[in-house]
Amino acid sequence: MNPVGQPLKQRPLSKGLIISGIIGIALFIMFQVFPSLLGGVPEGNTAVISKDVARSNAAAFAAEKLGYTVSDGEWNITYQSDSSFFGYMSREKLLEDYSKKKLDQRYPYDVYHAAFTPAGQNGTLLTVNLNMYTGQAVSFARGAAVPGGNSRSGAHSIAASEEQTPLSLAQKEQLARPWLKEWGVNPAKLQIEPGSSGGSGLTYTDSSVTVGESRLQYQFTFDGGDVSSFKPGFTAPGWHTSYVDSQKSLATKMTLYGYGLPTIALGVLALIYSILKRSHTSFKRGLFLSTVHFLIMMATTYNMLPETSGDNVEARVTAIVMFVIYALYSLLMSSLLYFSLVGGDGLWRKEEGMNPWPRAKEPGYGQYVLDSIRAGYVWAFVLLGVQTLMFILLSLTLHNWSTTDASQSPYNMRYAWLLPVVAWLAGLSEEAIYRLFGIRMLKKIVRSTLVASLITTLIWAFGHTLYPIYPISSRPIELTVIGLLFSYIFLRYGFIAVMFSHVVFDSILMGVTLIFMKESVNVWAGIFAIVMPFLVAYIVYLFNRSRTPEEPEAANTVV
Template structure:
């Protein structure tokens, strides 16, 4: 086996990264009372489904329903509480009765096709809300509904005299009656947000009971502006990335005789296969985003769209790998040795070692940026059900996406992006900075606010990875990215709370080393190899 010699400079960076990460984590611990609650589910999805089935049996006499459980979160409410530093106040007053995060159980009566969404507190298994989502043809009059609503308030432990009815438009397409009651008294408000309880009725009974909080219009306007800015930056990033792909196409057409079209094929296949597996794995997430109406069609369209996007991304990745490699070789540098070269196995093995050390450094820097942003710019984030391991068929497959990100983003923004902008500007720093900004802009759609802070954070990481690419080549940059994401995604499995998930998380953290070990062993056992040229030292940034 190839000996792994630790680079002292990179080892020092890793130690610095660990020290930074530990220090910031300790600082977070000292200010734990200011942080948002991080409670994990205390019940399983199966237990939530059983509790929901019991509820519809007792309330609506529905026997043996079909159930499907997803994780949901009140994202806008959570954002307001964090922005105004009201999370602790909310938790004390309403945390158990109306938690921000919960399980939503889709319940279907197989006999009548009557469907409900039942909200279950995933810490206490209490029913916190429900709503019939199947259409109804008739509803009761407002006076009778008001009498039933006040009785339901008593049943839920409220004093009806503390509530007044408020007018809200009924957005349902069917005939249901909807009444909304707002709790009076400033002591019960959360900042400017007041508790509202919404109840829906058919012609016989209450078919829905949900909590609302009337968030201030100023906050909603600010949030809309932030989301709009993130959308604009994402589209700008996509536009520049498309232009980079077109540049790769033009280079391949013009220099097709010097392009090795075999380069990048295996990495592209790995990318596409893992991405499609992830698309299937995200079925509960798509279901959590699908509306109640035309759910089947929405799910089908989402699946078709995601797989079509995956294939297009695979084409773009292949173009970046083939063109980027040839473009650098034309410039006199081989950033990525081929399998046929004698140094390939050694480069993979050493790239893995460098990758882990660099990943530890980057994680420390990232932790500092998070802390600095939170303290200086009031940065906060909300949980996103569409991207949570709780909304995956098999959460233990999620960390495979570390390789999707590492392969595609290093190929596009380092291998191709740097050589493209180096040709335009003749300056290494600018050639690294521009694709780093483009890459960072594509990450602003994550629910982290203010959105510009995410642009800064990811640009800094891009500059580090750009330096890594120019200094050590594509394989090291890819391993650094894969190791960093594998550590983060592996640790996300620890939070689920099961021993099997923790073991899987540890496995994924070690996976880059296992892959490098396997590749270097297979390469060593291969037949005669060509010597290959070592990469020349590039000028410093």
């Protein structure tokens, strides 16, 4: 970090740091990339099928096996995952065995969920789950078994008097038998789960096929004399589900009290200090980055909003309301970024006489940015290595494990290739709030840079506890180490360097995720995401080449 008024000069990269970066990226590739690359696709498959193929396969299954004509309506395809069962296997180290037995082909935990809505109707008529790699239908639900569905829609509606007559166990078994044979299962080798034959359901268990404590089950529900849903597969034990629920509750409290409220407090203080230190900063400076941040947030929001099935009024109103809520949230976060940039810049200049965030018109700015992106990449490599070592250490000590989260999956985004833009949101806002502003603000209270860095790092770490990584305590531990390194980078190299290191760090993680999807557009998007930070820095350099104070200021500058 340079003193105010001095020519800009970025700290040189030492040989030891460069070697550490090489070791870090090697560890990341060895322990995170290769295992995911080798174990990410079920044996015998190459890549995930497209959503168009999923639609076609779902329509064919509905017509051939369920007797539905689905030409007049819309199929909505989403990615769904049994995160509870996957988490159980991850926790008990059963995933490799599950794949070796090829159970993931007949009973996949990740599926394409195809929901059909007839034209002019609000409710979903039927759903079909498909293997994401083979396109084979693995379960279905129709009529009353579909949330919001219409049990009288389609070819299987019957008289009301028949619907009201409960089915006997023998009748249920007779209806279930053809579907079991369709799946290649001999009903004589199955046991009826005690207590499952009451009401509208029936569950068979195959005790010869187990995954840990979980046994293979075939679950049926019935409606009006026909099978309304059929789902073969496994479920996580009750004790595991209870544990996850308690961990989620703890994560919610950590996020609210450890992250949400302190971040709001920092936002209020940033507004106050922006006003108090206005003579040492400029209210114009943060406008560009805050505007970019808002536009990226809005694009990301649109990209992650679920695609509605059908064109009914209720779906459109819901989508509009959700978009407005996210727009207001985006405006709030961008405002917090803006005042953190202005207030943090003013605090450092006034209280410390340091220049953490140089202006484009300052001598040496272009070269400073170019040197900062070099530092950003090297430090990102170091951070990836540290994260990898933390995962190994936490696995050996806390036995941490992770599971899937369909709500954050690129498979549920409108355009998966847009995923890496989220890296720029984190790099801009988090480094401005918790490093540029937060450290110097809290130092006024605790009188220690280290303690201030630790407090802001903990606030930042608690904001990541809702990720599906357990036990929840492992996430703040990992991110406290990462966050303190970000603080060190900021204090030594300044805001631009730490912002780039954060962006590169996240861009590599997200870029690799896209590459794993194996579709050409996503592979190239992933590669581009990894090199994009350098391209941005180089463009800034071209528009702001080094000049001496005597040289006239360039007509065009990029801030």
